[in-house]
Amino acid sequence: MSRITRSPRLIAAVAAVAVAGLALATVPAQATLRNEVGVTSTSITFGITVPMSGIAAPGYNKLAPAAQGYLDYVNDNGGVNGRKVYLKVEDDRYAPATAVSKTNKLVLQDKVFGIAGALGTANHLAVLKSVNPGKRGVPDLFVNTGFSGFDDPKKYPTTFMILPSYVMEAKIMGKYLATKFPGKKIGLIYQDDDFGRNAKTGFAAAGTKFDVSKGYASGSQSAATFAGSQVKAMKDAGVDVVVMFGVTTATAAALGAARAIGYSGQWILGSVGGDATTLKALGVPAALLAGSIGASFVPSTSDDKDPYVVKFKEINDKYNKGKDKTFDNNVFTGMNLGYMLVAALRAAGPNPTRAGVVKALESKGASIAAPGLVPLGYSATSHAGYTGYWFGKYDTTGALIPDDGPGKYAVWVTDSGSGAVTASNFVRPAMPANAIPNN
Amino acid sequence: MLKLIPRPLRTLIVIALLAVVFILLADRVDEYRVYQGATIAAYVVAIISIVLLTGYSGQVSLGHGALMAVGGYSAALVVQNLHWPLWISFFVAVLGAAAVGAILGIAAARLSGPYLAGTTLAFAVGLPSIANRFTALGGEQGIGYDVGLPPARFGDSFTQYKWLFWICAAATLVAVGVAIHISRSRYGRIWRAVRADETAAALAGINVARSKVLVFTISAGFAGLAGALFSTTVFLVAPASFSLGLSFLILTGAVIGGVRSIYGAIIGAFVLIIIPIIAETLSSGASESVATNLPAVITGALLVLTVLLSPGGTAATFEHLTKAIRGKVRH
16 A cells, blocks of 8 residues: 555545545445346336437327336236336437436446337437447347337347337338229328338338328428428329328328318328327327328227226226326337236246346247237247237327227238238237236 | 646646546446446536637637537548548547537627627527438438447456547547647637737737637537547437537536636536436435426526636636635635
8 A cells, every 4th residue: 555655645545535436426236136137036127218308208208107007007916926017217308319328327327127118219229339238138128119120139139129110010001002092193201211211111012102202301390390392292293192101290290281281182190100199289180180091009099898908098097107197009008018028027937037038038929918919029030029000090089990990900910021911810819817917 | 846847747647647547447436437437528528618618718609519519420420431440530520520610710700799609509509400401411310430349358348338438538638638738828828818808909919800710610629529429428429419408518517617627627527427316316206307307407506506606617616715725815
């Protein structure tokens, strides 16, 4: 120790204080039990980053409280093999830099078991590069974006998708267009980034030819103001059916512009921009939305005969502590996330490990009895989530009603590659008692 | 005895010692602190750019977030497309932002006070949408900016974030050294003279307009480097990373730390990182809306308190305190 006096004392002292301070400020050592990170004898903690404030918050800020509500419900019913499951929420404001720093906080400081339901393509691409959950062995479960690039077990070994990919959606939409609107003039408005390009890949695979195709630059400012020219181009070209593959703000702007310029073509809205409650929150009257075609892979939230809708509504009323808990697609998606987390943990056995959960999802994930109406695509070589869609029309209340009538879902399935689009004969497994996974 | 060593050499020694401290620190704290350290380093450079501009020459910019974006994009583009090494991309960031800063500075030389603030604000609002215009800039998703893996000879335990911290800390130390040197140079004195009284400075033979353009250019260069460093921590540059909020945040950091002190920039950067941590401790168990807004409330309160109680910022307060303790307060 005496050697230290040879260097300037002041700086040595400052350094010592700084080291001590930082060391004290760090999280105390994990419980000495040889448990997995994020797991104690009584709890398992996941982390989620979602926009809870900022421009993208409306709608998306309902996901995490709904998922937490579902987990609280499971915890009140004994948890998962005796452990309570928690979800730590961080606000990423829908900005990549914030998503990275908040995910780092969850993984490195809070030491969560895994990341769950991360939202936004750009945000999560940044997280995968910087935080690199795959390299750290941190499960990155049920990413809430349809960018097909996240289904890449070699590059991202611990990342699992939940939404059908945009490629799948576009392929199925292409098939739907060919079946329902043969010979009609078809138009496309798409977001000019990975999201929109992913969709164009799908349309190309489906052999869909658009008579008019218009892109718009991604970014909220442009999305809110773009609509006029693209919609006018559809009107001028006499397009009968327009596919809108954009975010909700852009979709709202497009529908508004259509009314303003008196364009009366048939709209088909992609799943990303087609959430009725968010559209309503953005000022689109339900009457304007009515008659548009939409796509979904979960039961219609107005389907009061669907057991999951009934049970999730009940859980939502009792357990959701969010500010706005109006039951809609976002709430359903949040509950579905909670449900899938519980199912994944159960699949990994009584003492889940990070590696165990990844392995279990690969080997048993596809057979989970899940709330979606389409099959799950998990295997050792595929981390694709749900793999199909059904189509319907929005009614005057904003509810999406299947083409064949309420409760009659005609489901089509495909993959993100060159596989065909086929009518699905998938029969959803019966809901486990009380909507708690029993796998 | 210290006084025997010439001043530039003393600065160099202090910086070298700081480097050693940082290297030792990075080995002793957990990885999350290391990551935060890299972010702090980026903020230090960003705040220095404000200190030079506002603190030394008295010009106000609300658009430095946009200049950071210029730096970040310049750096990422040459790494991504031309595969230039990372350290060269830092220079590209400095030059790119400085070039834009020079143009902005020419406008700035004709404007002052709220007009200048307004112009730079418009710049910060408008610039990010350029990224959405050109596909080469990657739209909302931005473009990748990969610092690469740490050299293999450091071993497996040398994490990616530690590597990131080394890079950012090294660049920041160089930047601090350069900034201190500039502030003590003839130009530093000229800028201070212009800030104190433009007419008097002009009478003393100083070309006021030229000095304003110069300081804007140099400040923009620092902002550019900060933008590149900031982007390394995210591994990409995207418009959302350089929101309007960032411009205000670094301005806040500068005021709290001490807008006339390079060392104040270091304090300011720490404060910016520490506030969210404090806010989280305070708001644990509080409702979601309280938790979401508390950091902004604390930052705002600190800003107001600083301006009311110690307009010179934390650095000035420290200076006064040390002088008071030594019984040497001269004014």
